[in-house]
Amino acid sequence: MExxxxxQLAATxxxxxxxxxxxxxxxxxSGGQEMVAAITRASAENLALKPGDRVTAxxxxxxxxxxx
Amino acid sequence: MExxxxxQLAATxxxxxxxxxxxxxxxxxSGGQEMVAAITRASAENLALKPGDRVTAxxxxxxxxxxx
Amino acid sequence: MExxxxxQLAATxxxxxxxxxxxxxxxxxSGGQEMVAAITRASAENLALKPGDRVTAxxxxxxxxxxx
Amino acid sequence: MExxxxxQLAATxxxxxxxxxxxxxxxxxSGGQEMVAAITRASAENLALKPGDRVTAxxxxxxxxxxx
Amino acid sequence: MExxxxxQLAATxxxxxxxxxxxxxxxxxSGGQEMVAAITRASAENLALKPGDRVTAxxxxxxxxxxx
Amino acid sequence: MExxxxxQLAATxxxxxxxxxxxxxxxxxSGGQEMVAAITRASAENLALKPGDRVTAxxxxxxxxxxx
Numbered sequence: 001m002e003x004x005x006x007x008q009l010a011a012t013x014x015x016x017x018x019x020x021x022x023x024x025x026x027x028x029x030s031g032g033q034e035m036v037a038a039i040t041r042a043s044a045e046n047l048a049l050k051p052g053d054r055v056t057a058x059x060x061x062x063x064x065x066x067x068x
Numbered sequence: 069m070e071x072x073x074x075x076q077l078a079a080t081x082x083x084x085x086x087x088x089x090x091x092x093x094x095x096x097x098s099g100g101q102e103m104v105a106a107i108t109r110a111s112a113e114n115l116a117l118k119p120g121d122r123v124t125a126x127x128x129x130x131x132x133x134x135x136x
Numbered sequence: 137m138e139x140x141x142x143x144q145l146a147a148t149x150x151x152x153x154x155x156x157x158x159x160x161x162x163x164x165x166s167g168g169q170e171m172v173a174a175i176t177r178a179s180a181e182n183l184a185l186k187p188g189d190r191v192t193a194x195x196x197x198x199x200x201x202x203x204x
Numbered sequence: 205m206e207x208x209x210x211x212q213l214a215a216t217x218x219x220x221x222x223x224x225x226x227x228x229x230x231x232x233x234s235g236g237q238e239m240v241a242a243i244t245r246a247s248a249e250n251l252a253l254k255p256g257d258r259v260t261a262x263x264x265x266x267x268x269x270x271x272x
Numbered sequence: 273m274e275x276x277x278x279x280q281l282a283a284t285x286x287x288x289x290x291x292x293x294x295x296x297x298x299x300x301x302s303g304g305q306e307m308v309a310a311i312t313r314a315s316a317e318n319l320a321l322k323p324g325d326r327v328t329a330x331x332x333x334x335x336x337x338x339x340x
Numbered sequence: 341m342e343x344x345x346x347x348q349l350a351a352t353x354x355x356x357x358x359x360x361x362x363x364x365x366x367x368x369x370s371g372g373q374e375m376v377a378a379i380t381r382a383s384a385e386n387l388a389l390k391p392g393d394r395v396t397a398x399x400x401x402x403x404x405x406x407x408x
Contacts, residue, residue: 043134047134058133090310
């Protein structure tokens with residue numbers, strides 16, 4: 001499946017922290033910058049996310065703000 | 069002003085395309101990956117965005133999906 | 137690639153309308169309800185979306201409101 | 205009140221799980237597909253959401269990605 | 273229908289600008305601050321939005337960033 | 341840094357509630373209306389948010405729905 005989401009950034013999982021409902025996934029982009037996702041705990045468990053996993057951080061273009 | 073937005077990625081504007089209501093801003097992250105923002109045309113004009121601008125791409129953690 | 141996005145709904149494209157920057161994709165879910173996506177025109181073109189396409193409508197759980 | 209949100213899907217609540225800050229609401233769309241919302245715990249309590257409730261899952265068109 | 277969306281702000285429409293796909297709705301909150309919504313053109317037309325309309329600006333809590 | 345986000349509302353923090361992963365920040369807009377943000381706990385801690393803080397509630401125009 002190919003996605004309409006314009007931003008699909010190669011990343012590596014650094015840490016996964018599970019709460020009751022949500023989970024925080026800290027990733028490192030291939031260029032070294034850090035990216036954080038707040039997803040449901042169930043999603044993090046479904047994907048069995050763990051440090052070192054090669055993943056893709058996906059963001060819709062409509063969700064991106066620009067600061068200058 | 070410091071932002072709660074967890075993802076603040078250094079980027080350079082590559083292209084800005086203006087529509088009637090929306091604008092598409094293509095950026096290159098410092099690591100070389102591309103990032104696209106769909107913002108309002110008025111915002112693009114307020115910031116006077118143009119190719120070569122050093123900007124920050126800002127994304128809330130709750131807007132990031134993870135693919136594995 | 138498996139996605140963390142909790143909502144991945146099977147759908148069929150009914151119409152695709154292209155603007156300068158954005159595109160509107162009207163889909164019919166397998167259960168008959170309608171779903172509309174506003175994505176960038178470039179995304180609609182990259183996916184070559186057209187009526188009759190079998191697609192997946194993807195929504196993060198954090199984007200869903202509930203009315204009662 | 206009528207909403208600008210294009211996607212208003214009839215659904216039935218299957219489960220409600222409360223965390224400290226957030227809550228996860230699993231719904232079944234009228235066509236049988238499942239939809240999950242991550243809302244604040246306070247919202248879930250304000251609406252007194254419980255299994256069996258007939259609800260509407262509401263999503264802005266700009267939040268929907270398309271996969272093909 | 274009562275909504276889970278935590279932020280439901282009383283507002284008055286100041287201007288509505290229609291594009292091909294999207295529309296920009298500028299509102300004034302009851303406290304005098306301005307709020308802008310980018311919704312689909314079809315939504316703006318369905319609601320027949322026009323200057324002077326008393327409306328509600330609705331935002332999910334997960335969509336709000338905080339700057340300090 | 342100036343932001344593309346169209347909605348930047350002056351507000352005062354009323355309460356901050358911390359969960360494991362997420363935090364809920366209740367603010368009062370200058371006009372007296374209430375606004376709630378669900379941000380990551382780490383963000384709330386980074387900003388050291390506490391009652392009485394003068395802050396800015398930031399929302400992208402694409403995240404705002406209109407009810408009439």
